[in-house]
Amino acid sequence: MVKVVFSSALRSVTNGESEFEIEFSGNISSLFDILKSNYGETFEHRIFENGSPKRYVNVYLDGKDIRFLNGLKTEVKESSEVLFLPAVSGG
Amino acid sequence: MSELAIETKYIRCKVCGEEYPAGIRLACEECFGPVGLAYDYDAIREKLTKDLIKKRNNNFWRYAELLPVNEPVDGFDPTIGFTPIRRCRNLEERLDLKELFVKDETVNPTYSFKDRSATIGVLKSKEWKLPAVGCASTGNLATATAAAAAKAELPCYIFVPASLSGPKIVVSQAYGAKIIGIEGSYDDANRIANLVADKFGYGLVNINVRPYYIEGSKTIGLEILEQFGWTSPDHILIPLGSGALLSAVYKAYREFETIGFTDISGARISGSQPENCSPIATAFSTGSNEIIPVESPEIYAESLAIGDPASGLEALKIIRETGGFADATTDNEILNGQYLLAKTEGIFAEPAGGTVVASLIRRLESGDIDKDERILLLITGSGLKTINTFVPEEASFPKVPSNLEAVERFLEVT
Numbered sequence: 001m002v003k004v005v006f007s008s009a010l011r012s013v014t015n016g017e018s019e020f021e022i023e024f025s026g027n028i029s030s031l032f033d034i035l036k037s038n039y040g041e042t043f044e045h046r047i048f049e050n051g052s053p054k055r056y057v058n059v060y061l062d063g064k065d066i067r068f069l070n071g072l073k074t075e076v077k078e079s080s081e082v083l084f085l086p087a088v089s090g091g
Numbered sequence: 092m093s094e095l096a097i098e099t100k101y102i103r104c105k106v107c108g109e110e111y112p113a114g115i116r117l118a119c120e121e122c123f124g125p126v127g128l129a130y131d132y133d134a135i136r137e138k139l140t141k142d143l144i145k146k147r148n149n150n151f152w153r154y155a156e157l158l159p160v161n162e163p164v165d166g167f168d169p170t171i172g173f174t175p176i177r178r179c180r181n182l183e184e185r186l187d188l189k190e191l192f193v194k195d196e197t198v199n200p201t202y203s204f205k206d207r208s209a210t211i212g213v214l215k216s217k218e219w220k221l222p223a224v225g226c227a228s229t230g231n232l233a234t235a236t237a238a239a240a241a242k243a244e245l246p247c248y249i250f251v252p253a254s255l256s257g258p259k260i261v262v263s264q265a266y267g268a269k270i271i272g273i274e275g276s277y278d279d280a281n282r283i284a285n286l287v288a289d290k291f292g293y294g295l296v297n298i299n300v301r302p303y304y305i306e307g308s309k310t311i312g313l314e315i316l317e318q319f320g321w322t323s324p325d326h327i328l329i330p331l332g333s334g335a336l337l338s339a340v341y342k343a344y345r346e347f348e349t350i351g352f353t354d355i356s357g358a359r360i361s362g363s364q365p366e367n368c369s370p371i372a373t374a375f376s377t378g379s380n381e382i383i384p385v386e387s388p389e390i391y392a393e394s395l396a397i398g399d400p401a402s403g404l405e406a407l408k409i410i411r412e413t414g415g416f417a418d419a420t421t422d423n424e425i426l427n428g429q430y431l432l433a434k435t436e437g438i439f440a441e442p443a444g445g446t447v448v449a450s451l452i453r454r455l456e457s458g459d460i461d462k463d464e465r466i467l468l469l470i471t472g473s474g475l476k477t478i479n480t481f482v483p484e485e486a487s488f489p490k491v492p493s494n495l496e497a498v499e500r501f502l503e504v505t
Binding site: 008 | 106116117118119120121122123125275279281282285286289298301384386399401404
């Protein structure tokens with residue numbers, strides 16, 4: 001089971017949901033498509049631009065920023081955790 | 092409510108401009124961009140005068156109308172801020188400069204500028220009755236948050252890269268904070284701190300209290316303008332980690348200009364990063380508007396090891412708008428910068444301070460800095476806090492018998 005976790009800052013586009021679980025394996029772009037279908041247009045337009053997460057949204061797969069993995073082609077395993085966080089860091 | 096506070100404050104997205112009521116907020120709900128605090132500047136203009144500020148104590152509370160703390164702060168460390176501007180005549184002579192100054196943040200209670208922001212973040216968390224406070228930190232913020240939490244009598248949880256060691260950790264523990272070493276980089280510690288803030292509702296000062304926390308750093312810019320006679324030096328050099336400090340100084344400039352205290356036109360703001368973690372400087376030098384993050388940066392100036400700088404784009408925009416530059420310096424240049432400042436001016440800076448000294452030298456040589464400019468270096472913290480990573484010039488010192496003749500012989504040959 002893949003677990004998708006949303007930061008509280010993003011829950012305005014997930015109907016208030018903080019987690020989403022699904023039987024899935026494949027690349028993360030396909031998982032994004034499922035999430036877009038599940039949460040609708042608002043989710044898609046506010047989180048994504050040209051298929052990729054927008055500048056101020058970071059997506060992590062098992063703790064690794066997907067930009068440091070294989071981007072949209074990053075493979076998601078059946079037991080993976082995908083995390084959506086706003087890009088907030090540093091002092 | 093403090094008599095000084097201006098009630099009308101709100102949060103505004105720095106990217107899309109969406110506005111929200113004041114309160115705990117991590118990011119914009121529309122574009123998820125960084126958010127900042129705004130005030131009722133008309134009300135402040137009517138209430139605040141330069142003379143009023145001049146009559147107040149020499150600490151950062153003298154700008155209370157431009158700070159977001161609504162509860163009385165009597166007794167909460169009055170020694171924070173209003174740090175000295177030091178004229179660097181020896182370094183001027185060495186580098187053939189007309190006027191060089193440093194803003195010396197090493198004299199704050201925990202020896203860095205972070206006392207300003209941590210104090211605001213902790214006081215705000217206390218006002219909101221949050222159960223605990225903390226931060227994600229590369230070190231300076233850890234000690235500052237731990238000290239403020241001790242004074243505020245709140246539990247404190249500090250998330251750091253597990254590799255961090257030395258005085259910043261030991262001192263934070265002395266203040267009673269719990270240190271959680273995350274196996275990974277600062278950005279990993281930051282990710283975990285985000286999740287903790289969500290799950291436990293703690294006030295993590297640079298995460299979910301961030302719009303307020305930034306206001307503390309802003310007071311450096313307010314002070315610079317006041318201390319230079321309500322004007323700016325021609326050129327300020329600021330260390331760049333997340334870009335938040337540079338952005339906060341510029342916010343101060345804009346706010347004092349908005350309420351009619353100063354004219355900041357012509358002031359250049361530049362930033363300096365370590366070469367191995369320089370996503371902002373790289374974007375500047377390539378003319379890009381994209382900040383490409385650096386994975387797991389391992390650098391000497393560990394306080395600047397922010398691979399994914401949240402305020403990077405904002406800082407880049409300010410640097411470009413003001414005609415400044417973003418520079419990248421090697422570890423060796425940074426160390427030499429620390430030595431130069433220590434040996435000429437008696438100020439032992441942390442590596443981030445060495446970074447701006449290094450950029451000063453580099454950009455004088457390249458012609459990007461004019462020798463006739465009035466220049467200010469922002470020295471963000473003391474080198475004593477990073478003494479464990481400092482590279483001494485000599486591994487040991489000579490041992491001499493305890494009599495005058497032996498000492499004389501030693502002095503004559505040295």
